[in-house]
Amino acid sequence: MLKVLRLGLYSSIQDLGRKGCQQYGVPVSGVMDRQSAALANALLGNDENDAVIEVTMMGPKLQFFKSTIICISGADLSPEIDGKSINLNAAVVVNEGDVLSFGRLQYGMRCYLAIQHGFQSEIVMGSRSMYQGITASQVLAQGQELHYKDSEVNLTAKHVVVNPVSNLFKEKQLKVYKGPEFDGLNNVQIKGLLDCDFTISKDHSRMGYRLQEPLCHNLNAIITSAVMPGTVQLTPSGQLIVLMRDAQTTGGYPRVLQLSAEAINVLSQKNTGQSVSFKLVQ
Amino acid sequence: MSFQLTYKPFGPNAILIAWPQVITVEILKDIKGFQSNIEQEHIDGISEFRVAYNSLLITFSNQHIHFEVLVLRLKAIYEQDASSKPHPVTKWEIPVCYNSTFGIDLEALAHTKQLSVAELIQRHTAPVYTVYFIGFLPGFLYLGGLDEVLHTPRKATPRLQIEAGAVAIGGNQTGIYPSESPGGWHIIGKSPISFFNASHNLPCFAQPGDQIQFKPISEKEFNSIQKLVQAGRYNLNKTEVVC
Numbered sequence: 130m131l132k133v134l135r136l137g138l139y140s141s142i143q144d145l146g147r148k149g150c151q152q153y154g155v156p157v158s159g160v161m162d163r164q165s166a167a168l169a170n171a172l173l174g175n176d177e178n179d180a181v182i183e184v185t186m187m188g189p190k191l192q193f194f195k196s197t198i199i200c201i202s203g204a205d206l207s208p209e210i211d212g213k214s215i216n217l218n219a220a221v222v223v224n225e226g227d228v229l230s231f232g233r234l235q236y237g238m239r240c241y242l243a244i245q246h247g248f249q250s251e252i253v254m255g256s257r258s259m260y261q262g263i264t265a266s267q268v269l270a271q272g273q274e275l276h277y278k279d280s281e282v283n284l285t286a287k288h289v290v291v292n293p294v295s296n297l298f299k300e301k302q303l304k305v306y307k308g309p310e311f312d313g314l315n316n317v318q319i320k321g322l323l324d325c326d327f328t329i330s331k332d333h334s335r336m337g338y339r340l341q342e343p344l345c346h347n348l349n350a351i352i353t354s355a356v357m358p359g360t361v362q363l364t365p366s367g368q369l370i371v372l373m374r375d376a377q378t379t380g381g382y383p384r385v386l387q388l389s390a391e392a393i394n395v396l397s398q399k400n401t402g403q404s405v406s407f408k409l410v411q
Numbered sequence: 412m413s414f415q416l417t418y419k420p421f422g423p424n425a426i427l428i429a430w431p432q433v434i435t436v437e438i439l440k441d442i443k444g445f446q447s448n449i450e451q452e453h454i455d456g457i458s459e460f461r462v463a464y465n466s467l468l469i470t471f472s473n474q475h476i477h478f479e480v481l482v483l484r485l486k487a488i489y490e491q492d493a494s495s496k497p498h499p500v501t502k503w504e505i506p507v508c509y510n511s512t513f514g515i516d517l518e519a520l521a522h523t524k525q526l527s528v529a530e531l532i533q534r535h536t537a538p539v540y541t542v543y544f545i546g547f548l549p550g551f552l553y554l555g556g557l558d559e560v561l562h563t564p565r566k567a568t569p570r571l572q573i574e575a576g577a578v579a580i581g582g583n584q585t586g587i588y589p590s591e592s593p594g595g596w597h598i599i600g601k602s603p604i605s606f607f608n609a610s611h612n613l614p615c616f617a618q619p620g621d622q623i624q625f626k627p628i629s630e631k632e633f634n635s636i637q638k639l640v641q642a643g644r645y646n647l648n649k650t651e652v653v654c
Binding site for chain 1 (some may be wrong): 419423425429433443458464466481547549551590614
């Protein structure tokens, strides 16, 4: 068992989310940055869908009451066990009573705490991902206890430390596909959308990222239709909203772009004030 | 099946089929009919169908499916079936308490519309509404069929918190908030029914194509139905309708 001693900014349990439930209006949810979460799970030999804790910007303080092995990947929030800093992207043994805490955010936005065999929280509609109204709570709560399985705690040769060569944190270009309403834009508008940089506004969450610079356009609202994580909507005022994992399932704004799976991971690690651009791929 | 459809990729794992840009029951039936014909083909790799007013989104695993090949196959399925088979849908009777405790905007709205409260309630309960699809929030039904007299622009400033079960009017739509949420619609009553239950096999009782009719109830009836709902012992009145 693990106990939440102190809350961070926003920490929640996530796996790969709910599939097949969007027809009921249920968001997909799941880890924002699938690449980093998958790495943390892989380094423990876990299944890719095993539940992890997604930690945003400021980490919580967690105490382990049973020894196990953990791995943290993604953003660098200076993790420490009992005051001693630990490696990212490495299996780390924790002993009974150990306290995991986080310090300063060095880069990125979200990190993933994976545990041997995954967190054993409630499964609702096929997923452990926390979402308001679906699971009992939306975020971890002070004093909350989380369960995990007993496991061998000896590190073996399979527990390697890796230095991911990915460009996840430095990349500012988001690979995108044309959205259903892309063809309604004229050449000037397309140029504005694909040639300019956009700054991430202070409005960003697991639901969506709003971008600062408006794009002038004359697209009409559409009759409410399906949207997905990664759909880029264009509001009447010209604001671009990139929908993320907890987004609603339908919307009435024109859908001008659709992020690639990789681009959703990249954007998930971005913070207010950072800039991104869109690169159309076929 | 006789509409001009467009087939567009929507990212690498989805195809969006669009019908003409209007909201009609004929289009909804056509979408549902097309979906059921596609389902009968059991195409490998298709993961989900999502109906909206005038679109059908099909998500798939692109390891199994190539977009162009899928479009050809779908077009063939659409052309094949010229008849729209009548299929039964369910008509649900939804109890709603229209009093001013729950319907906090009821009197103001009646005043704006120059109707008595009773007339407003009558105009809201008379139509048989069609469930077009579920979206916005888990269990939120997009309903068609609101009396034009009741069409009302959304509030300029949305309320931060609307209770689950609130029955409301916004623009040319009416709906029930399935969970607590912010919202800009005018609240005219409250239903004691639960519209979404994550632990049920079918989390929403209604599905696209079904029909809804509101039945006015007293506050006393509201309280007794609410108790039964909480105990899991309330059964909605429903009838099968062939249309």
